[in-house]
Each structure stands twice: as structure tokens, then as C-alpha cells.
Amino acid sequence: MYTARFRDPAGTVRTGTYNEGTVTAGGETYDLSKDDVTLLAPCEPSKIVCVGLNYADHAAERDKEVPERPLLFLKPPNAVSPPNSTVTLPAGKDRIDWEAEFAIVIGEQCRNATADDALASVAGYTCMNDISNRDDQDIETNWVRGKAFDNSAVLGPVLADPTAVPEDASIELRVNGETKQSSSIDQFFFSVPELIEEISAYMTLEPGDVISTGTPAGVGPLSDGDDVAIEIEGIGTLEHSVRIP
Known part of the structure; x- marks a missing residue:
């Protein structure tokens, strides 16, 4: 459903x-x-918890090691942007990248979950573009400027019941019709249950909150006027365009 x-x-x-x-x-x-x-957007999160470097190939293209535990950062509610929108990005930056991501939406309050029971708190799955300002991300440690700016979390188009999404669902991103990222979610370094267990050990996850699970290889810079499509098997296609002042 x-x-x-x-x-x-x-x-x-x-x-x-x-x-x-x-x-x-x-x-x-x-x-x-x-x-x-x-x-x-299919939910109204109080917070978006994002996972960095959860695909080995993306870690390699960023010249980073895969972390021993999930690398976590936050996006606030003001980062949310809906499907089919024109997303206005920060001006004056040399590189702002697309990042196709599989996103978990929480359905029930969750604290101190175990990997065995973590999926009971999941309402469903959706697509997210974790738009990333590399100019600032690469020179700061907390990634507020790099990741938490307005419109940096495009979500949608719908919320898919977990049963609709295969464990090896394909994930693809296209820019102006050209495929830039192509992978599957079985390439995660940390699984969905492992992520929920780790995150809920530190913070309470509320209904509507989002966990964005990281991006595969193939990230690249957005340009003014670009049309972006993120397609995840079992969920659908999230589309939006980009405006850079």
C-alpha cells in the first residue's frame, strides 16, 4: 500500500x-x-537523521574509509522540500551535489530498539535527495552549512509500505534524463535494523521522523535548471528541479 x-x-x-x-x-x-x-512530502519529521558513507563505493569516491559505526548527522525540518518542486539552493557555491537515498519513515515512537525489533517502528519507506553543499562540508566538522540548509532534503513522492519494497531494491538517480547513480540497497554497509538500533540508543525517534540511509557512488554537481529523478524499486520516482540564484 x-x-x-x-x-x-x-x-x-x-x-x-x-x-x-x-x-x-x-x-x-x-x-x-x-x-x-x-x-x-509524505511525512512531517521533527528531525532527519542522515547516515554518511554507508556504501563502500561512495566512501571510495569521496576518498574516505567506511566508518566502524554509522556516521550520523542531522537535517532540521526546514530542510524538507516536496516532490515536483523547484528547489532553490544556496548561491555562490562552487559545488552542490545530488545524493539519491533510501529513506526510512518512523511510525511509532522508538527508543533503545534492538535490531530484532527495530522494524516494528517503521511506517514505511520513501525517496530522498540529500543535497550536499561540498564547499562548506569539506571544511567543517559538524556539516551544518554543508547539509542542513533550506530545501536540502527533498522527500517523496509517497510512503511505501515496507512489504512493497524488496530487500535488494534498486536505486537510481537521473539528471536531465541521464543516469548518474545506479545501485541497490543490499549494498548498505549498515542495514536498516542496525541503523535504527544505533540511532535510537542516542535519541528518541518520533512518528514522522526520517532516517536517510546514505548514497551510492556517482554523486556530482547540480546546475541551475537541472531536472532530477530518483527512482527506488517498490517506492516510485521522486522528481524535482533545481534553481541556483
């Missing part, structure tokens, strides 16, 4: 069932291609 958050023609934010380009809520069905309906 797939769910989506959307703004209906009256401007009300609703959550409904998504099915092949339509959303249904409260007995009403809306055609996303015809009706005045806007898809929103």
Missing part, C-alpha cells in the same frame, strides 16, 4: 491512499494530473 500527503483543491492538507496517479481521502478521489492537487 502507498500513502501520500497532499493539499486538496480547497487548500486543506490531507493524507490518503495513493494508486497510479490518484489519491483517495475521505471518500474522495483526486487525479493528480488534472485536479488542483499538490503532493507534499
Whole structure:
């Protein structure tokens, strides 16, 4: 099953069932291609916990070692940007990169989970572009400027039930129709249960919170006007464009 958050023609934010380009809520069905309906990010996180260097090939392209425990950093709620939006990025930077990521959305409050019971707290999965400002990331240690800026976490298009997503789901990113990243989530160094166990040992995860699990090799710089598509098997395709002032 797939769910989506959307703004209906009256401007009300609703959550409904998504099915092949339509959303249904409260007995009403809306055609996303015809009706005045806007898809929103599929959740409202109080925080986004991101994982760095979770694919060995991405660690290699960044000339980094795979860490012995998950490398974690945070993005705040203001980083969230919806699908099908034009994302405005910071001006005056030499390199701001795309990063296709598989994102976990928490459904139940979670603290001190074990790997064995971690999946019980998961509401579903979605796509995320962890947009990264390399100019500042590469010269700071806390990555606030590099990772936590406005619009740096594009989420969507829908929330997929965990049963819809295979354990080896493919993940692909295209820029202006050209494939730039292509991998699968079975290449994670740290698995979904391991990540939830580690993160929830340090902080309480609330419903709607997001864990973004890292990106595979193939990151590269965005340019003004680029169209980005992130497709994850079992979830769908997150699309957005880019504006750089």
C-alpha cells in the first residue's frame, strides 16, 4: 500500500491512499494530473537523521574509509522540500551535489530498539535527495552549512509500505534524463535494523521522523535548471528541479 500527503483543491492538507496517479481521502478521489492537487512530502519529521558513507563505493569516491559505526548527522525540518518542486539552493557555491537515498519513515515512537525489533517502528519507506553543499562540508566538522540548509532534503513522492519494497531494491538517480547513480540497497554497509538500533540508543525517534540511509557512488554537481529523478524499486520516482540564484 502507498500513502501520500497532499493539499486538496480547497487548500486543506490531507493524507490518503495513493494508486497510479490518484489519491483517495475521505471518500474522495483526486487525479493528480488534472485536479488542483499538490503532493507534499509524505511525512512531517521533527528531525532527519542522515547516515554518511554507508556504501563502500561512495566512501571510495569521496576518498574516505567506511566508518566502524554509522556516521550520523542531522537535517532540521526546514530542510524538507516536496516532490515536483523547484528547489532553490544556496548561491555562490562552487559545488552542490545530488545524493539519491533510501529513506526510512518512523511510525511509532522508538527508543533503545534492538535490531530484532527495530522494524516494528517503521511506517514505511520513501525517496530522498540529500543535497550536499561540498564547499562548506569539506571544511567543517559538524556539516551544518554543508547539509542542513533550506530545501536540502527533498522527500517523496509517497510512503511505501515496507512489504512493497524488496530487500535488494534498486536505486537510481537521473539528471536531465541521464543516469548518474545506479545501485541497490543490499549494498548498505549498515542495514536498516542496525541503523535504527544505533540511532535510537542516542535519541528518541518520533512518528514522522526520517532516517536517510546514505548514497551510492556517482554523486556530482547540480546546475541551475537541472531536472532530477530518483527512482527506488517498490517506492516510485521522486522528481524535482533545481534553481541556483
